[in-house]
Amino acid sequence: MHHKVDFCIVGGGMAGLCAAVAAARHGARVALMQDRPVLGGNASSEIRMHVCGAHGQNMRETGILEEIELENLRRNPGPNYSVWDSVLYEKAKFQENLTLLLNCACMEAETCDERIISVTGRQTTTETTHVVEAKVFADCSGDSVLAHLAGAEYRVGREARAEFNESIAPETADRKTMGMSCLFQLRETPGKTEFTPPDWAYRFETDEDLPFADHGLGSNFWWIELGGDGDSIADTEKCRDELLKIAFGVWDHIKNRGGSSGDAGHDADNWALDWVGFLPGKRESRRCVGDHILTQNDVEAGGRFSDIVGYGGWSMDDHFPAGFYYREGHPTIYHPAPSPYGIPYRCLYSRNIGNLLFAGRNISVTHAALSSTRVMATCAILGQAVGTAAAICARGGLLPREVPVAELQLALMEDDCYLPWQTREIPDLTKNAALKSTTRGIENLRNGVDRPVDDQDNGVYFRDGEYATYTYQQPEDVSLLRFVFDSGLNREIKNMPCSYPLRETRWHTPESLVRDFRVEYSEDGAHFTELVSVEGNYQRLVRIPIHARAKALRFVPLRAWGAETMHVFAWDVR
Helix, strand or coil, X not given: CEEECCEEEECCEHHHHHHHHXXXXXXXXXXXXXXXXXXXXXXXXXXXCCCCCCCCCCCCCCCHHHHHHHHHHHHCCCCCHHHHHHHHHHHHHCCCCEEEECCEXXXXXXXXXXXEXXXXXXXXXXXXEEEEECCEEEECCCCCHHHHHHCCCEEECECCHHHHCCCCCCCCCECCCCCEECCEEEEECCCCCCCCCCCCCCCCCCHHHCCCCCCCCCCCCCCCEECCCCCCCCCHHHHHHHHHHHHHHHHHXXXXXXXXXXXXXXXXXXXXXXXXXXXXXXXXXXXXCECXXXXXXXXXXXXXXXXXXXXXXXXXXXXXXXXHHCCCCXXXXXXXXXXXXXXXXXXXXXXXXXXXXXXXXCCCECHHXXXXXXXXXXXXXXXXXXXXXXXXXHHHCCCHHHCCHHHHHHHHHHCCCCCCCCCCCCCHHHHCCEEEECCCCHHHHHCCCCCCECCECCCEEECCCCCEEEEEEEEEEEEEEEEEECCCXXXXXXXXXXXXXXXXXXXXXXXXXXXXXXXXXXXXXXCCEEEEXXXXXXXXXXXXXXXXXXXXXXXXXXXXXCCCCEEEEEEEEC
């Protein structure tokens, strides 16, 4: 089957999904090729790592990722991984301009003059070969499958300390990486349960038999990790077999065996093994090379790049290559990193393949920087940046290197992606209006910063009965209303849990979000009529197309999902 599109993405993890949706929403014809039956990569039901991102207050990543997570909070109170999978699936499957190819592995890449012409994938479920021809491609596969097939430059392993003057790098370069994990999840039951391990599971009699004896029943056992000492691609099946022996053995130890003194069990009588992953979740393999290679020093300096299109804020969490078999202490070192630090666009396109972009854990970074940039929330917002850049390429007949960065930055901020140290452009019908309100700090609605930053809230708190009004000198044609509400950027709840205790707090829409509101308009500036009414909103970014001629517009927030006040960061009129 042949597909001719503007933009083709290989890899349907969080980065690839956000890239595909962003490009399609900006008008590009998109194909998303994913070799698994579900989307989400390490966040999917097959691997079950919760989405992590930047540390610190008000640093939660927004844009398409926040839209997905808020959809999940509304639909998935359980929470259930099949529902989470369905939320990811529908974002791609029912998005206009987007063709989703699941169970389709990228096998070949046709290139000419250092550009990719097409990719060929084999769909195992239908025994169908799909050839996708595109103007621009993105490798969001994690393992850099497409980049490798296309002859793009990439790196594997750890750089020598002297190459980039990185203090946390080893003295000598090697091909060692961070390993992969088969996670498992537990469920608390009302009464005592039994567990019989398989004969092939390893047996760990005491805590001393485990290199890192974290028995927390609410964890995901990330430290059961292997593969960093070998080939993190070629050794995947071998590592999976060994990881399963360890995982079942660790649970047998927690459930049935002793601590340091040989006493049986670790308060796990009422806990059962609910799920074990048979697909390893990977941390590191091939890293593509772009016009810039982000380093430890870039991260520590804060990354104030002129072409910033995303940010990180996770610590440089550098797992030892030996993983589970590392015997000298904690299996990772959490080197501090500022939150936020900027990531430049030059790290997201290939240095030698002219029409290749990339996002995810395979961007252009050193091993040291990767230990921070690899977490999925960071990958997702970079995916949105790549998809938006691809749409700009498609509209203008450009190559990724030719994308006007200022245009890309403005588009990202308009789509509610936070870019530190940048200010969103305010449309004329917003900034030129006279703004009045019954509450304080009303100018924050149009200051171009849609979240708290440092000591500045950048929002407006409305109480019941309060409102804001834009008034014009003469009637204006209005076509779009844009709002940014408070979705609880500091909420502790993850997209999905690590375990299932009996009294688990149910997932729910953040109480701070504006639930109900209306907008009124006036043709004479004095008498107002309802223009639009919204009930049950559960999203942070809300765009409402309208067709009205108004001399004045009034925004009236009515109710939040639980909070007494209604916190609003932006109200734009176009």
